[in-house]
Amino acid sequence: MTSTIEQPDLDRQRSFGRRLTALTSDRPWVWAYLGSVLMWIAICVINGRLSFGVVTAVFALAPFLVLAGIGQMFVITLGGGSIDLTVSNVITLTAFAAAEISAAANGNVALGILAVVVIGVLVGGLNAGVILGLKVPPIVATLAAGLILQSAVNVIAGLGTSTPSPALADFTQSRVLGISVLGAVCVAVAVLAGIFLRRSITGRRMQAFGQNAIAARLSGVSRGRVVLIAYLISGVLAAIAGALLGAFSGPNVALGDPYQLNSIAVVVLGGTLIAGGRSNVAGIWGAGLFLLLLNTLLNSLNVGVAAQDIVKGILIILVLSVMSGRRER
Amino acid sequence: MTTFIHTDTTAKSAKQGVLSRFGISGSDMLAPGALIALVLVCCIVNPNVLTVFGLTLVLSSAIPLALASLAQMYVVLVGDIDLGNGAAIGLVTTIVATLLIPHPVVAIIALAAVIALYALSGLLVQTRRIPAIIVTLGASFVWLGIALIVLPSPGGTVPHWLVLSATTVIPGIPYPILIAAAIALVGWLISMRTRYGAVIRAGGASPDAVGRAGWSMTRVRMTAYGLAGFFIVAAGLFVAGATGSGDAQSSSDYTLLAVASVVLGGGRFSGGRATPIGTVCGALAVSVAGSMLALIGVPSDYQTGMQGLILLAVLAGRVITDRKSA
Numbered sequence: 016m017t018s019t020i021e022q023p024d025l026d027r028q029r030s031f032g033r034r035l036t037a038l039t040s041d042r043p044w045v046w047a048y049l050g051s052v053l054m055w056i057a058i059c060v061i062n063g064r065l066s067f068g069v070v071t072a073v074f075a076l077a078p079f080l081v082l083a084g085i086g087q088m089f090v091i092t093l094g095g096g097s098i099d100l101t102v103s104n105v106i107t108l109t110a111f112a113a114a115e116i117s118a119a120a121n122g123n124v125a126l127g128i129l130a131v132v133v134i135g136v137l138v139g140g141l142n143a144g145v146i147l148g149l150k151v152p153p154i155v156a157t158l159a160a161g162l163i164l165q166s167a168v169n170v171i172a173g174l175g176t177s178t179p180s181p182a183l184a185d186f187t188q189s190r191v192l193g194i195s196v197l198g199a200v201c202v203a204v205a206v207l208a209g210i211f212l213r214r215s216i217t218g219r220r221m222q223a224f225g226q227n228a229i230a231a232r233l234s235g236v237s238r239g240r241v242v243l244i245a246y247l248i249s250g251v252l253a254a255i256a257g258a259l260l261g262a263f264s265g266p267n268v269a270l271g272d273p274y275q276l277n278s279i280a281v282v283v284l285g286g287t288l289i290a291g292g293r294s295n296v297a298g299i300w301g302a303g304l305f306l307l308l309l310n311t312l313l314n315s316l317n318v319g320v321a322a323q324d325i326v327k328g329i330l331i332i333l334v335l336s337v338m339s340g341r342r343e344r
Numbered sequence: 345m346t347t348f349i350h351t352d353t354t355a356k357s358a359k360q361g362v363l364s365r366f367g368i369s370g371s372d373m374l375a376p377g378a379l380i381a382l383v384l385v386c387c388i389v390n391p392n393v394l395t396v397f398g399l400t401l402v403l404s405s406a407i408p409l410a411l412a413s414l415a416q417m418y419v420v421l422v423g424d425i426d427l428g429n430g431a432a433i434g435l436v437t438t439i440v441a442t443l444l445i446p447h448p449v450v451a452i453i454a455l456a457a458v459i460a461l462y463a464l465s466g467l468l469v470q471t472r473r474i475p476a477i478i479v480t481l482g483a484s485f486v487w488l489g490i491a492l493i494v495l496p497s498p499g500g501t502v503p504h505w506l507v508l509s510a511t512t513v514i515p516g517i518p519y520p521i522l523i524a525a526a527i528a529l530v531g532w533l534i535s536m537r538t539r540y541g542a543v544i545r546a547g548g549a550s551p552d553a554v555g556r557a558g559w560s561m562t563r564v565r566m567t568a569y570g571l572a573g574f575f576i577v578a579a580g581l582f583v584a585g586a587t588g589s590g591d592a593q594s595s596s597d598y599t600l601l602a603v604a605s606v607v608l609g610g611g612r613f614s615g616g617r618a619t620p621i622g623t624v625c626g627a628l629a630v631s632v633a634g635s636m637l638a639l640i641g642v643p644s645d646y647q648t649g650m651q652g653l654i655l656l657a658v659l660a661g662r663v664i665t666d667r668k669s670a
């Protein structure tokens with residue numbers, strides 16, 4: 016009976032191998048960048064001129080989404096329904112925490128960032144601990160952890176007005192030759208994440224675990240270790256993204272909300288397999304730019320926020336339908 | 345198909361006797377137990393809870409949650425999870441509050457469309473092999489977007505009969521308990537007394553066996569999601585009746601609380617195991633837990649967090665009971 020249940024999985028593995036040879040390894044992320052270029056052309060057509068300002072503006076806005084997306088990607092890499100639904104709560108919480116702690120420490124940015132990293136580590140550890148210790152699906156574990164974080168947000172938001180550290184706010188908005196410094200830093204982070212995923216032993220173990228958990232465990236990959244590391248990375252990156260976003264646009268209780276779907280969307284649209292085992296960092300940048308350009312396009316068409324939600328929701332389901340369809344063949 | 349029912353009931357009745365006839369297994373006793381314990385705590389804090397009025401008040405929020413939890417349960421039964429649950433309920437309340445009085449036919453078509461879209465998302469999950477998490481999370485944004493277009497800010501008007509049916513006070517017996525029992529009965533009839541109820545349970549436990557028995561998993565999943573859509577519409581009607589208005593966003597908490605109710609009611613995320621009676625008891629326990637937190641004076645800011653901790657405690661408790669029985 017067990018063997019019959021796993022039959023479809025084996026089929027998928029086989030066609031996955033075929034797809035590997037059929038496509039070059041770099042191909043999945045090309046679509047996200049192609050989509051971005053299309054969006055930019057559409058924006059230029061609507062504005063009636065070449066608007067390079069849109070590109071630099073979007074480049075400055077993308078880092079928060081990209082950081083959260085990279086964290087989410089490491090979790091999704093593990094496969095088997097691995098997902099981190101605390102990202103949105105972590106972002107809101109750390110936006111407040113960074114502001115509060117920096118303010119309390121007379122504008123000490125480093126202390127604020129350190130505290131935020133600790134929060135990220137605690138949340139990631141909690142997520143991994145619940146998944147491993149209580150043997151619950153990641154989705155339930157991270158939903159429960161999200162409830163606890165929501166309370167933490169309520170409490171910290173009730174403390175009064177939080178003004179983010181001016182130094183951090185300046186950093187998130189600083190530009191050199193019109194190009195966002197934070198954007199450039201996040202490109203570097205993405206490159207490092209890519210190297211870690213592809214070249215480091217831990218990164219490769221994560222991918223191996225996502226491709227075939229049983230085979231990976233038989234060859235000595237510890238499930239506990241890869242799960243813990245993935246959720247720690249996701250927690251810390253979301254925490255840093257939250258601190259930066261809080262400094263960029265000011266903390267508020269709904270700040271992180273869009274990131275629950277969007278952090279998953281950039282991973283999926285960027286060509287990472289939602290089933291795990293095949294991840295792509297370059298695609299996250301492409302998909303981040305694409306989503307923000309799509310936002311800009313819909314805004315310049317005067318499409319309301321509500322309709323934008325509908326478009327994004329349908330787009331993600333459609334892209335997944337098409338991508339999974341290709342995998343099936 | 346009949347074989348599933350037979351093996352199910354015979355195996356269980358050997359162990360648990362009478363309880364199994366109602367689809368209750370050992371781990372399902374967790375929810376009723378927790379419910380009784382929580383009601384007792386409430387009574388100790390405030391003896392008025394045990395009056396008809398007190399119980400009506402404490403349990404009134406449980407009815408929409410019970411319906412939302414049944415919706416979640418049918419998705420969990422086929423091994424999936426619905427993250428759009430709360431947003432869809434919000435959408436239903438906006439449809440009810442804006443369309444039901446001026447254009448009843450349009451409103452009914454719109455509500456039927458919600459059920460149809462739910463079945464459609466089941467079709468997508470099955471035929472395209474996309475994880476349900478992503479489909480339902482994507483769908484939740486579609487629901488929210490539509491709801492915000494239908495009714496941009498909370499308000500609207502709800503028919504008087506709907507308000508009455510959600511807030512009636514019957515002397516002598518707490519109305520919510522009556523409704524909860526009726527909901528559990530409907531769920532039980534669907535799960536245990538219809539063909540598709542049995543096939544859905546079997547499909548969650550072993551999709552291949554269902555396929556070999558000649559049933560289409562696509563239809564099974566669509567039916568399960570369609571049932572979820574049906575109970576979501578029912579939940580939305582109750583929320584709109586109880587609050588007297590529509591609100592696109594205030595129902596979002598139902599997603600998490602419904603998952604908690606299913607877990608507390610003994611549901612397993614591997615599929616095939618979740619009972620309507622357990623789930624409804626779970627929903628009652630979750631809402632009484634909320635009332636209890638308010639009664640013992642936990643500040644509202646901490647209440648969601650406490651609910652998260654209670655959910656984790658239940659999950660931990662289950663690990664321990666599982667180890668003992670294994």
